Amino acid sequence: MNNTTDLTQAIPQAADYVRILPEIVLAIFGMIVMVLDPLMDERSSQKTLGVVALIGSLTALIATLFQAQYPGLGFWNMVRVDSFSVFFHFLVAAVTTVVILTSYEYMAVQGIRAGEYYALVLFGALGMSLMSSAVELVLIFIALEISSIATYILAGFRRRAAISSESSVKYFLLGSFATAFFLYGVALMFGATGSTSITVIGDALRSGQIPILAYVGVALMFVGLGFKVAAAPFHVWTPDVYEGAPAPVVGFMSTAPKAAAFAVLLRVMFEADAPGRVWLIWVVAALSMTLGNVGALVQDNVKRLLAYSSIAHAGYLLVAFAALPNNGIPAAMFYLASYAAMNVGAFAVISHISGAGERYVTLEDYEGLGRRSPLLAAMLTIFLLSLIGIPITGGFFAKFYVFSAALQANLVGLVIIGVLNSAVASYYYLRLIVVMYMREAREDVPLPRIPLGLGAALAISLVATIYLGVLPGRVLDYAARTAAEWAH
Amino acid sequence: MSNALDNSMLTLITFIPLAGAVLLMFFPRRDRDIRVFALVVSLLDFVLSLHLPVHFQRGQTGFQYEINHLWISNPNIHYHMGVDGVSMWLVVLTTFLTPLCVLISWKSIHERVKEFFILLLVLQTALIGVFVALDLFLFYFFWEATLIPMALLIGIYGHGRRVYAAVKFFLYTMVASMFMLAAILWLYAKTGTFDFVSIQSAIRNGQVENFSGAALWLFLGFFIAFAVKVPVFPFHTWLPDAHVEAPTAGSVLLAGVLLKMGTYGMLRFNLGLFPEQSRSNASWIMVLALIGIVYGALVAMVQPNMKKLIAYSSISHLGFVVLGIFSFTQAGLDGATYVMLAHGVSTGALFMLAGILYERRHTYEIAEFGGLAAPMPVYATFFLFIVLASVGLPLLNGFIGEFLVLSGAFRDRAVYGIVGATGVIWSACYLLWMYQRVFFGKVTHEVNLSLPDLSGRERAALWPAAVVALVMGVAPLLWLNAIDPAVQTALAPFAQLASRMVGR
Numbered sequence: 001m002n003n004t005t006d007l008t009q010a011i012p013q014a015a016d017y018v019r020i021l022p023e024i025v026l027a028i029f030g031m032i033v034m035v036l037d038p039l040m041d042e043r044s045s046q047k048t049l050g051v052v053a054l055i056g057s058l059t060a061l062i063a064t065l066f067q068a069q070y071p072g073l074g075f076w077n078m079v080r081v082d083s084f085s086v087f088f089h090f091l092v093a094a095v096t097t098v099v100i101l102t103s104y105e106y107m108a109v110q111g112i113r114a115g116e117y118y119a120l121v122l123f124g125a126l127g128m129s130l131m132s133s134a135v136e137l138v139l140i141f142i143a144l145e146i147s148s149i150a151t152y153i154l155a156g157f158r159r160r161a162a163i164s165s166e167s168s169v170k171y172f173l174l175g176s177f178a179t180a181f182f183l184y185g186v187a188l189m190f191g192a193t194g195s196t197s198i199t200v201i202g203d204a205l206r207s208g209q210i211p212i213l214a215y216v217g218v219a220l221m222f223v224g225l226g227f228k229v230a231a232a233p234f235h236v237w238t239p240d241v242y243e244g245a246p247a248p249v250v251g252f253m254s255t256a257p258k259a260a261a262f263a264v265l266l267r268v269m270f271e272a273d274a275p276g277r278v279w280l281i282w283v284v285a286a287l288s289m290t291l292g293n294v295g296a297l298v299q300d301n302v303k304r305l306l307a308y309s310s311i312a313h314a315g316y317l318l319v320a321f322a323a324l325p326n327n328g329i330p331a332a333m334f335y336l337a338s339y340a341a342m343n344v345g346a347f348a349v350i351s352h353i354s355g356a357g358e359r360y361v362t363l364e365d366y367e368g369l370g371r372r373s374p375l376l377a378a379m380l381t382i383f384l385l386s387l388i389g390i391p392i393t394g395g396f397f398a399k400f401y402v403f404s405a406a407l408q409a410n411l412v413g414l415v416i417i418g419v420l421n422s423a424v425a426s427y428y429y430l431r432l433i434v435v436m437y438m439r440e441a442r443e444d445v446p447l448p449r450i451p452l453g454l455g456a457a458l459a460i461s462l463v464a465t466i467y468l469g470v471l472p473g474r475v476l477d478y479a480a481r482t483a484a485e486w487a488h
Numbered sequence: 489m490s491n492a493l494d495n496s497m498l499t500l501i502t503f504i505p506l507a508g509a510v511l512l513m514f515f516p517r518r519d520r521d522i523r524v525f526a527l528v529v530s531l532l533d534f535v536l537s538l539h540l541p542v543h544f545q546r547g548q549t550g551f552q553y554e555i556n557h558l559w560i561s562n563p564n565i566h567y568h569m570g571v572d573g574v575s576m577w578l579v580v581l582t583t584f585l586t587p588l589c590v591l592i593s594w595k596s597i598h599e600r601v602k603e604f605f606i607l608l609l610v611l612q613t614a615l616i617g618v619f620v621a622l623d624l625f626l627f628y629f630f631w632e633a634t635l636i637p638m639a640l641l642i643g644i645y646g647h648g649r650r651v652y653a654a655v656k657f658f659l660y661t662m663v664a665s666m667f668m669l670a671a672i673l674w675l676y677a678k679t680g681t682f683d684f685v686s687i688q689s690a691i692r693n694g695q696v697e698n699f700s701g702a703a704l705w706l707f708l709g710f711f712i713a714f715a716v717k718v719p720v721f722p723f724h725t726w727l728p729d730a731h732v733e734a735p736t737a738g739s740v741l742l743a744g745v746l747l748k749m750g751t752y753g754m755l756r757f758n759l760g761l762f763p764e765q766s767r768s769n770a771s772w773i774m775v776l777a778l779i780g781i782v783y784g785a786l787v788a789m790v791q792p793n794m795k796k797l798i799a800y801s802s803i804s805h806l807g808f809v810v811l812g813i814f815s816f817t818q819a820g821l822d823g824a825t826y827v828m829l830a831h832g833v834s835t836g837a838l839f840m841l842a843g844i845l846y847e848r849r850h851t852y853e854i855a856e857f858g859g860l861a862a863p864m865p866v867y868a869t870f871f872l873f874i875v876l877a878s879v880g881l882p883l884l885n886g887f888i889g890e891f892l893v894l895s896g897a898f899r900d901r902a903v904y905g906i907v908g909a910t911g912v913i914w915s916a917c918y919l920l921w922m923y924q925r926v927f928f929g930k931v932t933h934e935v936n937l938s939l940p941d942l943s944g945r946e947r948a949a950l951w952p953a954a955v956v957a958l959v960m961g962v963a964p965l966l967w968l969n970a971i972d973p974a975v976q977t978a979l980a981p982f983a984q985l986a987s988r989m990v991g992r
Contacts, residue, residue, distance in 0.1 A: 390632055390633075390635075390636065392633070404676060408677050415670065419670050426659065426662050430655060430658060434655060438643045471560070472560060
């Protein structure tokens with residue numbers, strides 16, 4: 001009798017598989033892409049593989065919605081499906097969809113063989129999804145590695161450009177260094193509490209004396225994740241990597257892995273109630289906002305500019321982390337969603353304009369865009385206004401929730417730093433808008449027509465940006481449910 | 489029936505221009521149709537807005553035509569609109585000026601016409617929204633929304649250094665309004681609502697924790713946003729640049745309405761939410777206002793550029809408004825509101841007149857003109873009329889407001905009244921001197937001999953302004969009987985403050 005129960009416990013049940021359904025879907029489609037790739041010649045591979053990948057990411061989206069109805073723990077308490085994980089699964093799958101749509105045109109224009117590319121995007125998405133539902137530090141580490149390795153390779157995909165390889169190697173070296181930090185932190189945490197399960201660790205930390213090792217462990221994990229989200233002072237890789245990597249990939253890796261890493265941070269920092277987090281985060285948030293925005297002021301390359309801007313946005317996000325859990329969690333989640341919408345949109349425009357070999361990526365190349373392509377210019381303007389945080393865009397409510405959460409936690413100093421920073425930030429985003437509308441193009445570079453895939457990608461990000469800016473209620477309520485679930 | 493109409497009136501007035509702008513996006517690029525359509529939309533909005541004063545319950549305090557729906561539940565944001573006597577007239581001023589702006593831009597805008605009128609209509613929606621919003625969030629939303637169309641109007645359709653002016657305008661106001669946002673967020677964090685009326689009563693009943701410690705900073709947060717917009721003296725440097733480079737319609741709306749957002753904000757929010765802080769900070773604010781009056785006038789006097797002269801005269805006139813508001817007297821606030829309206833009409837008309845000249849000669853330099861009364865007699869007459877209105881000639885609109893403001897300022901402290909009164913003299917000096925240099929004497933430049941006089945369209949744009957300037961000067965009660973109760977409400981806490989001080 002005893003034997004059978006042991007056996008049933010040792011075999012995963014159907015429910016366990018449901019809890020990782022989106023990951024399974026992504027893995028299957030990623031493998032289909034890899035199998036199909038050698039069977040096709042280069043020309044037909046571009047489209048077909050892209051469509052397969054698109055179907056994969058859409059199926060993952062549906063799987064997420066299906067999975068949402070079966071919340072709970074799976075695989076011996078290693079993954080947990082709750083509204084938090086569903087939120088991030090949805091976000092990652094949506095970003096992946098938009099990035100795949102953007103990549104059709106880009107891959108063709110750059111003449112890049114597409115096979116591994118789409119497979120890697122799907123595998124990366126797999127890792128990021130798993131990061132948000134894993135509640136076991138070792139599993140989190142594995143998911144982090146899956147996502148990171150995929151993005152290391154994706155960053156170097158412009159094989160003919162030296163700068164792209166440089167970006168890939170830089171990202172790889174610094175990235176592995178950072179994951180090593182994370183792993184070390186996990187090890188120390190295990191030493192301090194005797195477990196790698198977040199809930200057990202949380203209970204242990206709440207119940208009694210907090211050992212000094214736990215502090216060090218949390219700090220090291222924070223360093224590792226801080227690198228992944230490009231928070232200062234672990235941000236120096238960002239501009240170089242973003243400059244070299246293919247534009248759609250930058251759109252991808254500045255949003256989805258970032259969201260996933262922030263998801264882990266949220267789990268670790270809040271659910272495990274990490275000790276002494278407020279001041280650590282306070283300093284990093286203030287540094288990221290300031291260094292990011294000041295750095296962006298002097299950039300002439302649009303990709304570098306947005307790289308610094310993403311550092312700054314990581315800083316705003318961390319402001320939410322410094323705030324109390326009840327308001328901070330939904331604020332951070334909302335911020336990630338709207339940042340994903342506007343940034344993926346902005347990079348979709350950039351990858352369209354960049355042209356073969358990414359020749360057109362400096363501010364000068366955007367001169368007169370308002371006249372050359374009113375539609376693209378208007379879209380990019382809306383995304384930039386959202387990044388500034390102007391009302392009726394998602395970026396406004398994102399900042400709004402973050403700052404009001406911080407105010408409710410009485411972090412007035414941090415809010416003042418944040419508000420001043422957003423004023424500084426409006427300058428460099430505005431610079432791009434000014435260039436587009438108020439300068440004449442020096443040479444009339446004809447712009448290719450907007451193809452269907454890119455149009456769809458732009459439309460999705462635009463609708464999402466505006467939706468979050470006009471009716472933020474539903475998304476925020478959903479995010480707030482997480483806070484309630486964790487509060488018990 | 490009429491109740492349902494009353495409830496949706498403000499929504500209609502606010503969003504009709506936006507709806508027009510959206511329709512315009514789908515218009516084919518036939519410039520004439522676009523202009524006519526923009527004119528029709530703006531006229532329709534004006535006619536609708538006349539519903540407000542016609543059915544306004546005079547003598548009643550509190551807000552009218554209120555509409556209050558939940559917009560977003562978290563944070564607790566309501567779609568709450570309503571007007572009192574002050575904001576109602578500012579709404580009508582906006583809808584009155586916009587059709588004139590369309591008329592005056594008929595020919596002078598010939599490139600990217602569609603985008604121009606779209607921006608103009610979007611700007612109108614945002615401006616009206618600022619005046620009718622009673623939810624602090626909604627207010628901030630419209631406040632920021634005015635920024636983008638205005639900056640684009642300056643930056644795309646302006647003159648020489650337009651980009652510099654547009655960016656400067658944007659950054660100045662953006663940075664300043666950040667402070668207001670911080671203050672609004674603080675209030676929300678402590679009261680859990682953005683509703684102006686609820687926050688006001690919470691503050692008055694002392695239900696806001698830590699309020700006494702933060703009140704000064706909150707007051708300043710609001711004040712700095714409004715002071716940059718007005719502009720109050722040390723924050724004024726963006727204004728001349730923006731005005732000089734802006735297209736005519738941009739200048740008209742900038743001087744006519746945008747600047748009033750600042751003074752309206754002071755009246756509604758600084759006085760409404762922080763009466764004690766307003767009282768204790770009034771002295772330095774009034775000194776700044778006086779500096780603005782005199783400094784603006786003196787700088788205007790030496791301007792060789794007509795548009796810059798009018799821009800500096802705005803700084804001077806808006807100084808009167810601030811002076812009136814912070815005198816905390818019935819006359820002062822009545823007068824301040826009246827100056828806002830009168831300045832909107834007459835300075836709007838002055839910018840239109842300057843624009844008409846620019847269309848003909850492509851310069852604003854006063855030295856380029858002289859003796860224009862001979863080739864352009866009708867133009868000269870209109871110009872004189874508006875100049876006299878702006879100077880404050882009795883029986884025209886400028887006089888009433890300035891008189892009331894000065895009498896209020898006198899009552900507060902005689903020296904304020906005396907220094908302020910010099911502003912009236914200065915304004916006569918610079919405007920009449922400019923008039924003399926442009927219109928009298930011999931024609932100094934050959935080209936000016938053949939300048940055509942006003943066309944029918946230009947007259948259509950100027951007549952309404954001139955008529956309103958006259959009516960406002962002759963029958964001020966038409967306006968003041970609605971303004972009075974609103975001002976009394978704003979002043980009520982000050983009477984209590986005063987009696988409390990006497991009680992001590």
